[in-house]
Amino acid sequence: MASPAANIPENLLCPYSYEQILIDSERMHSSKFFNDSTCSFPIVHAPDNSFMEYFLTENETNGQESYRKQTLRPKTKAFLKYFQKFITEYELNKDKLTDYSEEDIKNKFTSCLSYFLTLNPRSFSTEVSEDKSLFYTIKKDNSTFYIDQYINLENGEDEFVVTSFDKNKLGKVVSGNLYTILDVIRNGNIKD
């Protein structure tokens, strides 16, 4: 792994040790990432430059020098944050999901997470349940959505149940596939 070049201004050097991000060109599938979102100079190793879509490029001037500063897009930062939290949760509770491979579970999670982040939640969390399900909590505006994703590898279609609340009032309870429950959340379709 390369260390920062000597001519990079000191105030841009990440105060923490660098980690390498391996980015799959098809989807964000990080294995390690920076533990400080303010770190502004990532080292990236990728098979091609399609990863650049995940970064914002801005021109920055420091004294007499100008350079291009790249920072992760907010959604990408959010993705990495929640993905890393999920990995921690999964590692502590993988004994509840022994029927499934780690890759299958990670793929299912990242797929759901990608969709959930399009909803712009103000907070999001995941727990692994003994029901062989992933339990998501999404808080958006004044609403809270609790989603159980029951893993089903037999026919590939997982079963979802969403329970919604408008502040403290119970709203809709819907079961179906991922798109059904996304519809409930997107349309603010929570009042019974």
Next chain:
Amino acid sequence: MNYPNQLLPQPQYKKINCSIDHLHLIRHIDPISGDEIIDSETGNIKLRYIADPTKHIADYSTSLLGKFKIEHIKIALTPEGKKFYNFYCFPNRRVKKLIYKTDFFLMHNRQYLTIKISNISENLISFETSSGLDNGRCVIEHTPMRWNFWHFSVRWKHNDSEYLHEQEEKNFSKPTQGWVRVLSTTARAMLVHHAEINNDNYEIISKNCYKNFKNVIGIKQLYIILKFLRVKKKWRVSILRKFLT
């Protein structure tokens, strides 16, 4: 250490059937070392400290907070204590006091969650299954136990007819077209949403709700006692009238 007398069923107690919506239920949490009880992102109590798997939600044991105080959540039955005390009973049953270390011990690292009854009781839950529109409801039932008069069960009724906790275990893992899975999933989400940790703000139940003087003595015995105490006749009549109503 003496077992708190106020937790035991008493001869003068009766089943609580007055309105308790303004009161709170309490349940202990056994923290897992190295794990936080509260999710830092959402501020909710984590699922695993509420009920996991969902079948544990079907007949959810709690106590009515008030006379059952917060410190009482530290009480746990020993295996020996469970053999006799871990059973439902009539509210006015005479029960021998539990003995420390023989029948019960204290778990000092326990924490607790509380739920305001009005937030979950009788809330109608409507959902669709393959058989059409279904509904469920949370019912809070007073189920006194030999070790704890204040024991309450949080249960769930389907279409106001069948109880969730009376369903076969295998139905909890059946596809969502079955009402058991959907109702149990929603029930758990409701508790996650409404449970609070370490809340010490609560009201206490009124004595009229759980005390029944009639259970101790009959009207004849009361008349004899009042006469023995030389209570004036007009007061005797007034007390006896109140006793009868």
